[in-house]
Amino acid sequence: MSGLFTSLDVSASALAAHRRRLEVLVANLANAETTRTPEGGPYRRKDVLFETQSVEPFWKVLAEVGGEGLEGVRVQEIVTDPRPPVLVYDPQHPDADPSGYVAYPNVNPLEEMANFMAAKRSYEANLRAFEAVRELIRRSLDIAR
Amino acid sequence: MRIEDSLLSTMSRFLDYAAQKQKLIASNVANAETPGYRSKELRFEDFLAAERLAGEEGGLRRTLPQHVSGRPTLVRARPLEASEGDEAGYDENNVELEKELVELAENVMKFTTTAQFLRQKLQLVRSSIKEGRA
Numbered sequence: 166m167s168g169l170f171t172s173l174d175v176s177a178s179a180l181a182a183h184r185r186r187l188e189v190l191v192a193n194l195a196n197a198e199t200t201r202t203p204e205g206g207p208y209r210r211k212d213v214l215f216e217t218q219s220v221e222p223f224w225k226v227l228a229e230v231g232g233e234g235l236e237g238v239r240v241q242e243i244v245t246d247p248r249p250p251v252l253v254y255d256p257q258h259p260d261a262d263p264s265g266y267v268a269y270p271n272v273n274p275l276e277e278m279a280n281f282m283a284a285k286r287s288y289e290a291n292l293r294a295f296e297a298v299r300e301l302i303r304r305s306l307d308i309a310r
Numbered sequence: 311m312r313i314e315d316s317l318l319s320t321m322s323r324f325l326d327y328a329a330q331k332q333k334l335i336a337s338n339v340a341n342a343e344t345p346g347y348r349s350k351e352l353r354f355e356d357f358l359a360a361e362r363l364a365g366e367e368g369g370l371r372r373t374l375p376q377h378v379s380g381r382p383t384l385v386r387a388r389p390l391e392a393s394e395g396d397e398a399g400y401d402e403n404n405v406e407l408e409k410e411l412v413e414l415a416e417n418v419m420k421f422t423t424t425a426q427f428l429r430q431k432l433q434l435v436r437s438s439i440k441e442g443r444a
Binding site: 168169171172173175176178179182183214215216217235236237238286287290291293294295297298300301304305307308309310 | 325328329330332333334335336337339340341342343344345347407410411414415417418421422425426428429432
């Protein structure tokens with residue numbers, strides 16, 4: 166039973182990680198036409214890197230042999246897309262370079278939407294897993310009723 | 311009627327198994343997009359074999375009260391070996407989300423059914439303790 170509570174933590178870690186990814190994707194979309202950033206130059210597309218994260222404290226791993234393989238997930242790093250900015254000819258633009266080209270972010274809204282859908286599905290799948298575990302806990306409690 | 315009969319313990323061990331499996335499914339779903347993650351599964355055969363070992367003969371026996379329980383905790387889940395349907399993508403992750411979700415639904419149903427049976431069984435015991443009075 167206590168093991169079931171641990172798997173709630175696993176699902177929770179995944180929900181947090183995928184929500185983080187959704188936030189980053191939304192920021193990409195929001196900045197699809199941003200030509201000025203504090204770092205200078207146009208906005209650069211961002212994405213997240215996931216890595217596994219052990220959710221059990223060490224003593225628990227020792228005490229419970231079945232604990233192996235229980236891994237949550239976390240955002241390891243937010244990476245910047247190395248693709249170059251898109252150059253658009255627009256001499257009237259305040260950020261145009263001497264030859265009249267404006268560097269727009271390397272964000273493709275269609276690509277972002279596709280990623281957004283995928284991230285949303287992953288979030289939902291984890292929510293399903295979370296609800297399933299909650300159901301098991303509820304059923305376990307019912308036994309004693 | 312014996313209170314602690316084999317049916318009762320069989321059902322409770324099955325719940326152990328299903329809970330264990332549930333943990334692995336949650337872990338697999340959580341890591342469905344983690345690069346390099348290999349999906350893990352708990353095989354019923356492994357579980358059964360460990361249970362057998364823990365049986366009356368051949369299992370650990372307590373010869374001193376300070377010893378840990380002879381009944382071992384659950385078997386280790388082993389990482390799933392590449393099967394014929396294994397399609398590790400470009401990120402070397404072989405979790406199939408659909409498969410995990412199907413197993414998830416199946417597992418919840420089995421757990422619910424068994425928990426329900428167990429509850430009925432305990433209600434019988436309770437009823438006999440109360441000599442049939444409500």
